[in-house]
Amino acid sequence: EAAVTQSPRNKVTVTGGNVTLSCRQTNSHNYMYWYRQDTGHGLRLIHYSYGAGNLQIGDVPDGYKATRTTQEDFFLLLELASPSQTSLYFCASSPGLGGFNQDTQYFGPGTRLLVL
Amino acid sequence: QQQVRQSPQSLTVWEGETAILNCSYEDSTFDYFPWYHQFPGESPALLIAIRPVSNKKEDGRFTIFFNKREKKFSLHIADSQPGDSATYFCAASWAEGADRLTFGKGTQLIIQP
Numbered sequence: 001e002a003a004v005t006q007s008p009r010n011k012v013t014v015t016g017g018n019v020t021l022s023c024r025q026t027n028s029h030n031y032m033y034w035y036r037q038d039t040g041h042g043l044r045l046i047h048y049s050y051g052a053g054n055l056q057i058g059d060v061p062d063g064y065k066a067t068r069t070t071q072e073d074f075f076l077l078l079e080l081a082s083p084s085q086t087s088l089y090f091c092a093s094s095p096g097l098g099g100f101n102q103d104t105q106y107f108g109p110g111t112r113l114l115v116l
Numbered sequence: 117q118q119q120v121r122q123s124p125q126s127l128t129v130w131e132g133e134t135a136i137l138n139c140s141y142e143d144s145t146f147d148y149f150p151w152y153h154q155f156p157g158e159s160p161a162l163l164i165a166i167r168p169v170s171n172k173k174e175d176g177r178f179t180i181f182f183n184k185r186e187k188k189f190s191l192h193i194a195d196s197q198p199g200d201s202a203t204y205f206c207a208a209s210w211a212e213g214a215d216r217l218t219f220g221k222g223t224q225l226i227i228q229p
Contacts, residue, residue, distance in 0.1 A: 045217070
């Protein structure tokens with residue numbers, strides 16, 4: 001079973017604050033993703049990455065930066081947090097092309113972010 | 117533009133009935149269609165998936181029916197159990213960039229005992 005961990009699990013910040021969400025996968029997966037989940041909107045892709053140093057823009061990237069420092073670690077950065085970024089954030093990973101179950105995404109436990 | 121549309125938003129069925137969840141999509145170049153489920157307080161997990169080379173995929177009580185001409189696919193849950201109560205998301209991805217999923221907004225399914 002693929003293992004994806006996220007930290008912190010809960011975070012409260014104020015408008016204009018600086019937040020970093022962390023994600024680590026230990027399955028040697030190539031691809032990693034950041035989603036936000038909001039009632040009525042489902043899962044929306046923020047950023048994703050094909051490997052260390054690579055970054056791709058998702059569907060709702062405004063106000064977010066991301067960085068993939070290693071194959072294992074993917075970070076989501078909110079440099080000037082706003083209340084509209086209050087959400088449940090999921091990280092996921094997948095093996096990628098040629099990997100076993102290459103298209104299956106494995107999700108972490110999520111981080112609840114509240115921006116006051 | 118919403119690439120993947122899901123209906124209904126919520127669905128309640130009695131235990132033992134077949135629950136039917138529907139999705140449609142816009143882009144005819146999509147070629148991978150998974151369903152994920154998410155139990156309360158948990159993270160989404162893959163349930164079953166299909167590629168358009170076939171129009172049906174079964175896994176136990178779960179079946180995907182796929183209609184390429186109408187750009188629709190559905191999840192049928194036979195003999196529904198209270199433990200099936202969850203939110204179900206359909207998704208789609210392109211042949212190139214098959215790694216990137218576009219999700220529907222989800223169907224909250226409640227199975228009444």
